[in-house]
Amino acid sequence: MPNNSTALKSLDVCFTPELLHLHHLSNKAVVVVDILRATSCMVTGLAHGASYLVPVSSIEACRILQKSGYVAAAERNGEKVEGFDMGNSPFEYQKAGLSGLPIALTTTNGTTTIEKSLGAAEVLIGAFLNIASLANYLRKSEHEAVLIACAGWKGDFNLEDTLFAGALALALEADFPAVSDASLAAKYLYKAAEPDMFAFLEQSSHYKRLARLNIREDIRFCLTPNVYTNVPVLRGERLVNHQIIKQTV
Amino acid sequence: MPNNSTALKSLDVCFTPELLHLHHLSNKAVVVVDILRATSCMVTGLAHGASYLVPVSSIEACRILQKSGYVAAAERNGEKVEGFDMGNSPFEYQKAGLSGLPIALTTTNGTTTIEKSLGAAEVLIGAFLNIASLANYLRKSEHEAVLIACAGWKGDFNLEDTLFAGALALALEADFPAVSDASLAAKYLYKAAEPDMFAFLEQSSHYKRLARLNIREDIRFCLTPNVYTNVPVLRGERLVNHQIIKQTV
Numbered sequence: 001m002p003n004n005s006t007a008l009k010s011l012d013v014c015f016t017p018e019l020l021h022l023h024h025l026s027n028k029a030v031v032v033v034d035i036l037r038a039t040s041c042m043v044t045g046l047a048h049g050a051s052y053l054v055p056v057s058s059i060e061a062c063r064i065l066q067k068s069g070y071v072a073a074a075e076r077n078g079e080k081v082e083g084f085d086m087g088n089s090p091f092e093y094q095k096a097g098l099s100g101l102p103i104a105l106t107t108t109n110g111t112t113t114i115e116k117s118l119g120a121a122e123v124l125i126g127a128f129l130n131i132a133s134l135a136n137y138l139r140k141s142e143h144e145a146v147l148i149a150c151a152g153w154k155g156d157f158n159l160e161d162t163l164f165a166g167a168l169a170l171a172l173e174a175d176f177p178a179v180s181d182a183s184l185a186a187k188y189l190y191k192a193a194e195p196d197m198f199a200f201l202e203q204s205s206h207y208k209r210l211a212r213l214n215i216r217e218d219i220r221f222c223l224t225p226n227v228y229t230n231v232p233v234l235r236g237e238r239l240v241n242h243q244i245i246k247q248t249v
Numbered sequence: 250m251p252n253n254s255t256a257l258k259s260l261d262v263c264f265t266p267e268l269l270h271l272h273h274l275s276n277k278a279v280v281v282v283d284i285l286r287a288t289s290c291m292v293t294g295l296a297h298g299a300s301y302l303v304p305v306s307s308i309e310a311c312r313i314l315q316k317s318g319y320v321a322a323a324e325r326n327g328e329k330v331e332g333f334d335m336g337n338s339p340f341e342y343q344k345a346g347l348s349g350l351p352i353a354l355t356t357t358n359g360t361t362t363i364e365k366s367l368g369a370a371e372v373l374i375g376a377f378l379n380i381a382s383l384a385n386y387l388r389k390s391e392h393e394a395v396l397i398a399c400a401g402w403k404g405d406f407n408l409e410d411t412l413f414a415g416a417l418a419l420a421l422e423a424d425f426p427a428v429s430d431a432s433l434a435a436k437y438l439y440k441a442a443e444p445d446m447f448a449f450l451e452q453s454s455h456y457k458r459l460a461r462l463n464i465r466e467d468i469r470f471c472l473t474p475n476v477y478t479n480v481p482v483l484r485g486e487r488l489v490n491h492q493i494i495k496q497t498v
Contacts, residue, residue: 015406018268022404155271157264159430181408181453188441189434204430 038110287359415439
């Protein structure tokens with residue numbers, strides 16, 4: 001049956017979790033994005049065989065899960081927290097040793113944004129690393145509306161999450177028209193940055209914060225499209241890879 | 250004496266009043282902007298001889314001031330509220346009959362943003378209509394930091410206020426460097442829109458809302474730079490024109 005409902009579909013962008021209360025979530029697929037680096041790490045960890053991920057807001061909760069057998073990752077202000085197995089570098093999530101294990105993680109902005117998105121019809125995890133698969137998943141889904149929830153930086157707008165929002169909005173343009181001012185701005189900014197996102201972000205505040213921490217390679221990796229094909233989705237408290245079920249036509 | 254403190258100066262952009270709590274205001278000149286159309290009206294009214302303007306949040310407060318002799322302007326959702334002398338069109342503020350009279354006004358977004366800016370070192374009113382004079386005032390002022398507070402639309406980001414923020418950030422670039430991600434984004438968007446702001450905004454949600462109300466001429470006027478040279482500033486509860494005091498060198 002042809003899909004005649006495209007005209008009703010829509011996409012919007014929320015620049016920071018501080019503005020999520022302005023949106024109705026219950027009828028929307030919310031794509032949480034924290035490019036540098038929480039959601040890039042989540043996609044990477046699940047692509048490399050972690051059985052599931054549990055995002056938690058506090059360091060305390062993360063420590064409790066660590067004691068009960070989780071591989072535990074904690075980051076604050078861009079740096080790994082003392083006493084945890086991992087910080088917030090996607091390269092740490094590529095280690096073969098994680099295969100089959102559950103991961104608990106807490107990050108400055110990303111996990112809070114997931115928590116604030118819990119009223120959504122479905123919560124998905126987006127990154128440049130899986131953008132084509134994610135767009136494909138949304139196109140084939142029955143969702144009428146998509147909201148891209150940028151994690152930002154401590155409540156404020158940031159560029160890297162906005163660029164991702166613009167890229168995903170453009171990828172989904174034919175299926176989910178995006179007409180809000182935030183989505184128009186995100187699309188413009190992505191078009192301006194696309195020829196060299198790394199150079200574009202070198203001016204940004206978060207790049208400067210992270211560059212001081214010597215993680216240019218992390219940034220380059222997090223800006224690479226389609227390294228992975230998995231689509232993490234929240235099921236209860238756990239992020240797992242969406243299982244693609246082949247449908248008969 | 251040459252000004253050696255430029256390196257310490259800074260400018261930032263706040264996309265909506267919902268994010269103002271993320272900023273320290275007490276050491277900043279806050280420029281409130283609601284291009285379509287509250288701050289454009291304020292600049293126009295004071296340029297045309299209104300003695301002062303009192304912005305109020307509620308329609309009730311506006312009505313009380315009307316009864317005590319103010320010319321009263323009230324707008325909600327883009328339309329004039331029944332029973333008031335004016336709505337939110339800058340052309341209404343050009344009437345000769347306003348000369349020497351005080352105006353009370355309440356609007357959907359602009360007056361709320363002024364109220365949330367009250368902790369600032371100084372609250373100024375910005376619009377394309379007075380952008381060069383405003384930039385000049387800030388350059389010559391002793392303010393170390395400028396925050397451009399966009400009124401947005403019902404708490405959310407909007408394009409027209411962001412374009413103004415980008416234009417003012419560019420005009421002040423040599424004096425107040427702007428490095429936050431929000432100010433970078435605003436500058437990019439203004440550069441993209443500058444050749445034809447009217448065409449750029451035709452895609453935006455607020456344009457569409459207002460175009461339905463048949464006020465294309467209002468929009469064209471509000472996007473015109475430097476029609477006026479006055480700089481409205483909040484003194485107590487009143488917006489008045491800044492009095493330029495010529496300094497001896």
